[in-house]
Amino acid sequence: MPLSILPEYDSSQAKKKYDQAVVIGGGFAGLSTARILADYCTRVVVLERDSPPESPRPRRGVPQDPHGHTLFPAGATVLNELLPGYGDDLLEGGAVENDSGSDWNYYYDSENVRADTPSRISSYNATRPLLEQTLRRQVATVPAVDIRTSHQFLEYLTSESDSVVTGVLARNKTAEEEEITADLVVDATGRTSKTVNWLERHGYSAPPKQEMEVDVAYSTGYIERPPDDVRGIIVEGEGGSVGFTPVEGERWQFWLTGRGENHPPTDPTEMERVAEEFGVPVVDEVLEKSDWVDDDVAHYRFPSSRRYRYEELDRFPEGLLVIGDAVASFNPIFGQGMTVAILEGLVLHHVLAESEPETLAGQFFEMVQPVIDLPWFMVTAVDSHYQKRSEKAPPGAESYIEYQEYVRQTAAEDGRVAETLLRTGQLHQPLSSLLQPSIVSRVFDDSEGTAVETGPPDWTPPALEDAWGVLEDNLTDPESIGEWPGVPETVQERETEPSLQSL
Ligand SMILES: Cc1cc2nc3c(=O)[nH]c(=O)nc-3n(C[C@H](O)[C@H](O)[C@H](O)COP(=O)(O)OP(=O)(O)OC[C@H]3O[C@@H](n4cnc5c(N)ncnc54)[C@H](O)[C@@H]3O)c2cc1C
Numbered sequence: 001m002p003l004s005i006l007p008e009y010d011s012s013q014a015k016k017k018y019d020q021a022v023v024i025g026g027g028f029a030g031l032s033t034a035r036i037l038a039d040y041c042t043r044v045v046v047l048e049r050d051s052p053p054e055s056p057r058p059r060r061g062v063p064q065d066p067h068g069h070t071l072f073p074a075g076a077t078v079l080n081e082l083l084p085g086y087g088d089d090l091l092e093g094g095a096v097e098n099d100s101g102s103d104w105n106y107y108y109d110s111e112n113v114r115a116d117t118p119s120r121i122s123s124y125n126a127t128r129p130l131l132e133q134t135l136r137r138q139v140a141t142v143p144a145v146d147i148r149t150s151h152q153f154l155e156y157l158t159s160e161s162d163s164v165v166t167g168v169l170a171r172n173k174t175a176e177e178e179e180i181t182a183d184l185v186v187d188a189t190g191r192t193s194k195t196v197n198w199l200e201r202h203g204y205s206a207p208p209k210q211e212m213e214v215d216v217a218y219s220t221g222y223i224e225r226p227p228d229d230v231r232g233i234i235v236e237g238e239g240g241s242v243g244f245t246p247v248e249g250e251r252w253q254f255w256l257t258g259r260g261e262n263h264p265p266t267d268p269t270e271m272e273r274v275a276e277e278f279g280v281p282v283v284d285e286v287l288e289k290s291d292w293v294d295d296d297v298a299h300y301r302f303p304s305s306r307r308y309r310y311e312e313l314d315r316f317p318e319g320l321l322v323i324g325d326a327v328a329s330f331n332p333i334f335g336q337g338m339t340v341a342i343l344e345g346l347v348l349h350h351v352l353a354e355s356e357p358e359t360l361a362g363q364f365f366e367m368v369q370p371v372i373d374l375p376w377f378m379v380t381a382v383d384s385h386y387q388k389r390s391e392k393a394p395p396g397a398e399s400y401i402e403y404q405e406y407v408r409q410t411a412a413e414d415g416r417v418a419e420t421l422l423r424t425g426q427l428h429q430p431l432s433s434l435l436q437p438s439i440v441s442r443v444f445d446d447s448e449g450t451a452v453e454t455g456p457p458d459w460t461p462p463a464l465e466d467a468w469g470v471l472e473d474n475l476t477d478p479e480s481i482g483e484w485p486g487v488p489e490t491v492q493e494r495e496t497e498p499s500l501q502s503l
Contacts, residue, residue, distance in 0.1 A: 001370035002427045003074035006346055009081045013353040014039035022047060022168050022182040024153040027062055028132060029324020029341035030188035031139045035082050036345045037186070038144040040352045045180060046145065047170050049152040052136065056093070056129035056248075058298075062190075064332065066298035067220045068245045068253045069128035072426040073100065075339030076124055078346055083138040087124060090134045094248030095126035096230050100426070101419060104232040110279040113412045117419035121426075125232065127247050131338070148172070155198075156185065158317065162202045165319040183357065186321045188341075193326035196308060204315055207308040212380045212392055214331045217263040217301045219271055220255040222293040223286075233286065235278045238386075240264065241333065242275040244286055251293055252286070257333055259386065266297045305331045305379055307372060311365035318357060321364055323348070328372045331383055336375040339427050343371045375427060400431070403443075407434055410443045417442050 021041040023030045026048030037044045050061040058065035079086045091097060098104070101117030124131075140147050150173040157167040157179060167181035187195045196206050225246055233244040240258030247253050256264035256271055265271055275283050307328040310316065324341040351364045381397035384390065390398075404421075411418035420439055423429040433439065 001343075002374060002424070002430050003077065003343065004429050006343060006371070007350055009078065009346060009349055010353075011039070013349070015353070016040060016042055017352070018183040018357070019043070020045065020180075020182045021184040021186065022180055023186045023188055024168065025188035025190060025324075025326075026050075026052075026136065026147060026149070027188065027190055027324065028135065028338045029190070029326070029344070030186070031132070031135045032079065032082065032342050032345040033186050033188055033323055033348065034145050034147070035139050035142060036349045036352070037184070038142045039349070041144060041184065044142075044145045045182070046139075046147040047151040047153055047168070047180075048147065048149050051150045052133065056127060056133045058129055062128070062132070064218075064300055064302075065128050067128070067218045067300055067332070068243065068255050069131060069338065070245070070335040071124055071126075071131055072335065072339040072428070073121055073123050074426055074428045075342040078342045079135065082345075083135075083142075086134060086138050089138060090124050090126055090130065093126070093130050093134055095124045095130060095134075096246040096248070097122060097124055098230040098232065098246065099123070100422060101415075103230055104234065105282060107233075107235040107278075107280050107282075108408065109237055110235070111412065113408055114422070115411060115413055115415040115418045117415050117422060119419060121419070121422065125230075125246050127253065130248055153189065156317075156320065157181070158202070163317055165317045182319070184319055184321070184360075186323055187326050188322075188324045190325040191306070191329050193322065195320070195322050195326065199316075202317075204317070205313060207310045208312050210307045210309065210376075212305045212331075212383050212389075213387070214259065214302060214304055214383050216257055216259050216331060216333060217299065218255060218257050218332070219264040219266050219297050219299050220253055221268055221271065221295075221297045222249075222251045223254045223290040224293060225250050225252045225290065233282060235280050235283060237278055242278050242283060244283075249293075252290065254287075263301070264299075266299045268292055268295055268297060271297065302332055305329065305376070305383065307376055311362075311369055313365075316361050316365075318361065321348070321361055323368075327368070328376060330375050330379045334375065334379050334382075334425070336379070336427060340371065340375055343427065344368050347371055374431070378425070378431075403434070406443050407439075414442055 018041040020043045021037045023034045023044060023046045026046050030046055034044045034046045050059045052059050076087060100121040100123045101119065106114040139145055152171045153168055154171055155169040156165045157169060158165055165185050167179060168185055170178050170180060172178045187193055200206050227250050230246050232246055235242045239262035240256060243255050244252040256274055258264045264274060272287050275287060310322060310327060323344050325337060330336050347368045348364055351367055355363045377394050380394050381400050384393035384397060385401045407417060407421055411421045417439055420433050424431050424433055
């Protein structure tokens with residue numbers, strides 16, 4: 001479920017229902033959750049095992065820190081609602097504001113695949129350490145929140161029967177073990193979460209796990225950027241991608257990604273060579289004009305997208321929640337993880353308003369699924385296609401991939417289609433936006449609007465005809481289209497076009 005469908009943050013819902021909450025992990029999910037909880041808890045203690053540096057530099061607990069982190073406008077919008085001033089502070093810290101729709105250049109197989117969009121889609125660009133440090137500083141100003149760094153979570157404290165989590169055991173700054181009681185504990189420890197293991201050791205079932213191998217690796221270095229050049233560049237190819245993200249300090253993050261045997265090199269000269277092989281002149285131009293800031297290249301390997309289906313458990317301890325990467329983490333190439341964590345926090349905000357302690361976990365895990373479904377579908381559909389692993393593809397993936405290919409071709413020339421594609425990929429609009437009649441007729445160059453009924457007349461190759469058949473079924477069969485997450489239940493609802501202005 002994307003931002004445009006989720007109910008907005010509503011400060012009037014704030015009501016102290018819990019005394020003390022503990023959030024384990026001070027990353028993106030932990031910090032935004034702490035802000036959400038502060039509306040409902042008298043005190044919120046965040047335990048973070050790292051001691052983050054004063055200046056925005058990578059830290060150990062977040063090994064992906066040195067690599068490009070795009071904060072989608074959907075995530076930034078919610079953060080600005082929760083913490084007015086977040087965006088301004090980011091800009092003050094040196095973040096670069098640009099327009100995702102016209103300042104970012106997208107290429108696929110060396111072709112420009114994105115026309116400039118009619119609306120401005122403002123976005124912040126910064127290193128992950130600056131994005132997170134700004135968030136940490138903002139959250140630290142919330143009176144109910146107490147962020148304790150150099151505090152390592154060790155174990156949950158529970159009632160005798162293990163049916164209620166009553167707090168945590170942590171190792172504090174002076175290496176002493178400390179018990180911290182809480183009415184509510186939230187695990188936001190990312191992919192290293194120990195909750196699944198804990199459940200199994202304490203007589204609970206483990207949540208069903210879905211996993212899709214991706215074996216993608218990143219190499220990232222920094223090159224100098226002229227202060228007034230705020231362009232971002234992404235070039236995708238079959239085996240990987242190259243990109244330049246404008247960030248603070250008049251730098252571009254210069255990154256390469258590669259799947260499987262195409263893992264990128266870690267040497268600056270080799271990185272430049274691989275980047276040039278993508279065959280896009282703008283890449284060569286940037287590399288020619290810019291010097292490296294230093295020779296440091298960070299490398300990171302991401303094995304798999306992974307999702308735990310906590311909502312399917314019959315039993316789960318009261319007083320415990322899991323959020324962020326600890327529940328679901330996605331192939332990072334799609335740039336969704338932080339925004340998903342923030343949208344999960346928004347769901348928590350609404351669930352906290354309505355639930356009782358005994359029903360909180362069940363309701364939260366149930367209601368957060370639609371938020372995870374959308375990115376999970378997009379990522380696993382594309383990854384199963386790349387890996388030719390049809391048995392791993394989610395239902396509806398094939399028609400989505402086929403149709404998206406048409407959409408992408410049109411988006412190269414048509415700003416309106418480009419905008420819809422961008423906003424769906426950035427978790428702002430539902431995928432059904434791509435199936436609005438006005439978009440479908442643009443995609444099939446069908447100004448009279450008959451394509452929806454008859455199929456595109458001039459498209460004869462069999463593959464396209466097949467794909468059209470699938471799409472046509474989808475357009476007329478609400479159940480089949482319902483396999484695409486974020487799609488409203490009936491075809492009728494789709495026919496009203498949402499106003500882009502109001503999103
Ligand atoms: C290479 C790469 C690039 C990415 N690019 C993007 C992008 O462009 N856009 C995007 O939105 N997302 C991106 N992501 C995903 C993003 O990093 C994650 O989705 C996001 O960080 C999830 O936040 P989190 O708080 O759940 O987990 P994390 O950020 O991993 O934070 C977990 C925190 O828990 C702490 N912790 C762990 N164990 C303990 C313990 N025992 N006690 C106390 N503290 C503990 C850790 O120190 C850490 O601070 C990328 C990921 C990777 C790997």
